[in-house]
Amino acid sequence: MSDAGAWGFTDDRGVALTAVHRPERVVAYVRAGAALLDLGVTPVAVYGSGHDGEVLDPVKAGGLAAAGVPYLGPGRTLDEEAVRSLRPDLIVDVTYDGKSAYALDEGVPGRLGVSAAVLSVGNELSLSAIIGRFGELGASLTGADGPGPDVVASAEAVLRSVAARTDVGVLALSGAGPDQVHLARPHAWPELARLQELGVRLLDPGPGAGANWLTADWEHAARLDPGLVLHDSRANAVGPDVFPPVGHARVAPWNPETPPSPAAYARFFADLAASLQEK
Incomplete structure (x- = not known):
């Protein structure tokens, strides 16, 4: 965008997200958070899926644990007040059907008053397109080009x-x-x-x-x-x-x-x- 402070991004549900300032405090699903960390965005916290327990799965974590990113537990049972205390300005989840967030209850972002970006990881996109979309989100949050292909x-x-x-x-x-x-x-x-x-x-x-x-x-x-x-x-x-x-x-x-x-x-x-x- 021409204004370095303003921010906009259209996610893979077709939802257009805008903000006066570029989001800096991101809470994300583990898989999305690990990707964003690789792309230069360190989440303030991550949460898991229904398959996950109260301890972060090291296989899914990427570099999150080493970076000291807190894990909040499974997304469907999140302590919303704990999330609110982190003062997030963006939630990032994934979708397999192009319609709904995979790991987080749909009502959580609204109750917290936080925008949610949901990116597809399903087979309606090629792997290169999926990686590219995360790269676009990462670049929009850092203001710099991420790692190339x-x-x-x-x-x-x-x-x-x-x-x-x-x-x-x-x-x-x-x-x-x-x-x-x-x-x-x-x-x-x-x-x-x-x-x-x-x-x-x-x-x-x-x-x-x-x-x-x-x-x-x-x-x-x-x-x-x-x-x-x-x-x-x-x-x-x-x-x-x-x-x-x-x-x-x-x-x-x-x-x-x-x-x-x-x-x-x-x-x-x-x-x-x-x-x-x-x-």
Whole structure:
């Protein structure tokens, strides 16, 4: 905007937000807050989702804990007076349907008298578009250009080269217990869809109920014959120390809520390239 003090941003619900001054005190959903931190905006606090407990999930936290950003607990049970005491001038959440905030009760911003920016992380946008939208929000809050796409492009180029030299079948999943697993449908996840575009051979779990996941037993997962399993590493999922071996597949962590920042996804792509090359 021409006035350096004024601020405006249209979020992914189509809501036009304006303020006389650029927001400086941001409260955000953990995933959004971790991305904003990478982009130069340090939230005054973050909150979790319905999957989260009273302690910040270190997998979802990015650099938030190291930066000393307080965690307020799950968004649906927020202590609104505690939030009010932080004097926020913007709340940032994510949406999977382009309509409603994922982690926060819709009435909270209104009751607090605070504007809310809600950005899409669903599969109606490509991964690059999702990262770009967070970059636009970050730039609007800092008044400076954030990290460019070059860091992601470089990591993608390496991953594309590695994928072209391997034929490893990759299965992304979230462990539900020793007898049950949620198998990711690659097209439903922007980062998995991007991996397919880069030449990684993502395995589809097959027909059945569920738009994002197919819930099955571990024997079904093994029959898909993956060479590499990307397991949901969040605290609410069961890890490889509990779930049974998936055939002879190696395992590597996958955070389905990776912060939508260039730095975070560059690390994910670099780590996957290394995992694909392991023997």
